[in-house]
Amino acid sequence: MSAATASPTIDRRDGRDPVPAPRAWAGPVAAGITLTITGAAGAVALATAYRRAEWGQDPFTWFWAGMLVFSLPAAYWAVRRGTSARLRLAVLIGYACFTYLPKLLRNPAGPLYHDEYAHWGQSHDILLDGLLFQQNPIVRVIGDYPGLHATVASLAALTGVTVWHAALFVLILAHVLLTLGVAVLAGQLWPDPRIAAAAAIVYSLNSSFLYFDTQLGYESLAIGLLVWALACALCAIRAVSTRARLGWSALFLPFTVAITATHHLTAIWLTGTVGLIAFAGTVFRASGRTTAWALTATAGASVTLWMAAVSPRTGSYLEPYLGRALDQFGGMAGGGSGGRTLFNQSVAPWWEQQAAFVAPGVALLATAAAAVLWWRRRRVTDPLTRAASAAMLMLAALYFPATLLILTPSGAEGARRSWAFSYLGIAVVTAPLIIALLDRARRRISGSGVFLLAMCALVMVGNTAAGMNPSYRFPGPPVFGSDTRAATPELLAASAWLRETRGRGARLVADRYSGLIFGSYGEQEPTTGSESFPTYELYLAQPGRPMPPALMEQLRSWRFEYLIVDRRMAEQVPDIKIYFETNEPIPHDGKPGFTRSQLTKFDTLPWLIKVYDGPHIAIYRFDFGSLGQRIHMGAR
Numbered sequence: 001m002s003a004a005t006a007s008p009t010i011d012r013r014d015g016r017d018p019v020p021a022p023r024a025w026a027g028p029v030a031a032g033i034t035l036t037i038t039g040a041a042g043a044v045a046l047a048t049a050y051r052r053a054e055w056g057q058d059p060f061t062w063f064w065a066g067m068l069v070f071s072l073p074a075a076y077w078a079v080r081r082g083t084s085a086r087l088r089l090a091v092l093i094g095y096a097c098f099t100y101l102p103k104l105l106r107n108p109a110g111p112l113y114h115d116e117y118a119h120w121g122q123s124h125d126i127l128l129d130g131l132l133f134q135q136n137p138i139v140r141v142i143g144d145y146p147g148l149h150a151t152v153a154s155l156a157a158l159t160g161v162t163v164w165h166a167a168l169f170v171l172i173l174a175h176v177l178l179t180l181g182v183a184v185l186a187g188q189l190w191p192d193p194r195i196a197a198a199a200a201i202v203y204s205l206n207s208s209f210l211y212f213d214t215q216l217g218y219e220s221l222a223i224g225l226l227v228w229a230l231a232c233a234l235c236a237i238r239a240v241s242t243r244a245r246l247g248w249s250a251l252f253l254p255f256t257v258a259i260t261a262t263h264h265l266t267a268i269w270l271t272g273t274v275g276l277i278a279f280a281g282t283v284f285r286a287s288g289r290t291t292a293w294a295l296t297a298t299a300g301a302s303v304t305l306w307m308a309a310v311s312p313r314t315g316s317y318l319e320p321y322l323g324r325a326l327d328q329f330g331g332m333a334g335g336g337s338g339g340r341t342l343f344n345q346s347v348a349p350w351w352e353q354q355a356a357f358v359a360p361g362v363a364l365l366a367t368a369a370a371a372v373l374w375w376r377r378r379r380v381t382d383p384l385t386r387a388a389s390a391a392m393l394m395l396a397a398l399y400f401p402a403t404l405l406i407l408t409p410s411g412a413e414g415a416r417r418s419w420a421f422s423y424l425g426i427a428v429v430t431a432p433l434i435i436a437l438l439d440r441a442r443r444r445i446s447g448s449g450v451f452l453l454a455m456c457a458l459v460m461v462g463n464t465a466a467g468m469n470p471s472y473r474f475p476g477p478p479v480f481g482s483d484t485r486a487a488t489p490e491l492l493a494a495s496a497w498l499r500e501t502r503g504r505g506a507r508l509v510a511d512r513y514s515g516l517i518f519g520s521y522g523e524q525e526p527t528t529g530s531e532s533f534p535t536y537e538l539y540l541a542q543p544g545r546p547m548p549p550a551l552m553e554q555l556r557s558w559r560f561e562y563l564i565v566d567r568r569m570a571e572q573v574p575d576i577k578i579y580f581e582t583n584e585p586i587p588h589d590g591k592p593g594f595t596r597s598q599l600t601k602f603d604t605l606p607w608l609i610k611v612y613d614g615p616h617i618a619i620y621r622f623d624f625g626s627l628g629q630r631i632h633m634g635a636r
Helices: 026-054 060-079 085-098 101-106 114-129 140-144 147-159 163-187 193-203 218-238 242-260 264-283 289-309 314-333 350-377 383-397 399-407 409-439 447-467 489-502 512-520 549-557 596-604
Strands: 507-509 525-527 562-566 608-613 617-622
Touching: 026 060, 026 085, 026 101, 060 085, 060 193, 060 409, 060 447, 085 163, 085 193, 114 140, 114 147, 114 163, 114 512, 140 314, 147 163, 147 218, 163 193, 163 218, 163 409, 193 409, 218 242, 218 264, 218 289, 218 383, 218 409, 242 264, 242 289, 264 289, 264 314, 264 383, 264 409, 350 383, 350 399, 350 409, 350 447, 383 399, 383 409, 399 409, 409 447, 489 512, 489 562, 489 608, 489 617, 512 525, 512 562, 562 596, 596 608
Parallel strands: 507 525, 507 562
Antiparallel strands: 562 617, 608 617
16 A cells, blocks of 8 residues: 555554554544434434324323434534534534424424414514514514514515415524524633533523424524624623724624514523623623623613613513512412412423422532632633633523522513523533533543433433423323413314404404414404403303493403303313413312303393304304493393
């Protein structure tokens, strides 16, 4: 063999024969073969899990086997010492695409989750009407944040694909960019690309990653923009020249505006996170702290101006969740009521439930160990890295008190939504600890490596179980009172009938689940009641009793046209224990909240005309012209 074609060797100075050096292509080929096989096996296992769920069989074992058979090898190749930059990038992209599969397989053809109906309907209306900032009948505040809807509608208009397929393209791209963005953000602090990859993997373990932040929702797009905005902010803060600092700051600005126009909570978290970096930079006297404060002011001004000029109702929309949660938490602390039982009547297996309780403890121990590592290395790291990593530690610390709010009915939703942001801090600060543990191993596959992979599996299982109940994660037969299983053939047929006979945009009164379908597929404008507009009193009124005059006057003056009645409310208890809205004055004692007579009384009222009657769904048209000075139940 000639010298030009001879295999390179490693010279052994210990007297033994030289051994061939590893070929440059060996790693990528091995990774490609491994991840292709495990990815295909994982996809088949996920599809099998969903099919078993449709048949009423246990899907959990198949689901997690499918997730872990690919995720664990992907994590190995991402943080492996010999992985090249291109291979690591390919692994992270493949990992991001694979972790979108659970949500894609869950509902590939159309919206399914509560917020998805609202965002899909909003995007559809923009495509049809070309108007932004229109009030949404399901989640009223989202009309003030049109970033996602305008993007989806524009893509659908340009390509000719459906709104749902345009949304899937946007969401998959956003999911990939989120994964890569976390790696880029961590790379601004730690030069080792393995740490950056480890941060991306750890972040993917948070409870929102597989389902909540992959749904058609404004956070799914905005949170990916957030990590790239933070990366730009760190580049601007670290920049040495004025030109570079201004350039990165100029790039931070459109990200900030885009986030502000897309999602209120993400914009607030962006402001707070940059503020933490500025605060830590001031404490540690790091260079660029003036730039950090300027960027914080920019983000804060963007949020303030938008909420003042475009969406002044955002504050009133968000305040009740925190206010009621604190009240309920205070009641629990005082020995009173107000709490909730985790996994109450859940069909999740015991090992998922136990993992959900253990996962926060693992995160706490890892964060504490990362804090110790930060303290030991504080004198050898540059001031900016020291300050920014301290800010990430403070961000990570917010995760743990938020877990306590999961014990309150009103705080549970807010707690879950905060974890996607605070887990960013956990991912960034624990990644150096993970690589430090791996570097202590002398073998390629060590006990510490196996232990870390096992901890990743446990945390992924536990966080996912804590963040999303099984009816959201898996298909199954229609269930009354479940957002994800509300689209029964009867409801879809009734909403299609009303759209075909009446057209779009009719104001109607409905329960939560009928409202989802009539407000999205039916293209109507439902209301499901609130403290200021208690339409549920129509259903609660007893036969022969007078209707509240103020409510009737509201219905008449606001030109409501239809009343939707689902007679299952007198037969079944909602799966999520809500008939209309979270603050409804309806007892939830394990029995249906209505009697049959309360729901059939509408047949005898002169100011209601039944125009549609199905096995469970009835549609009545309001005839306010027949109303007299006094409104009595059953009066003619």
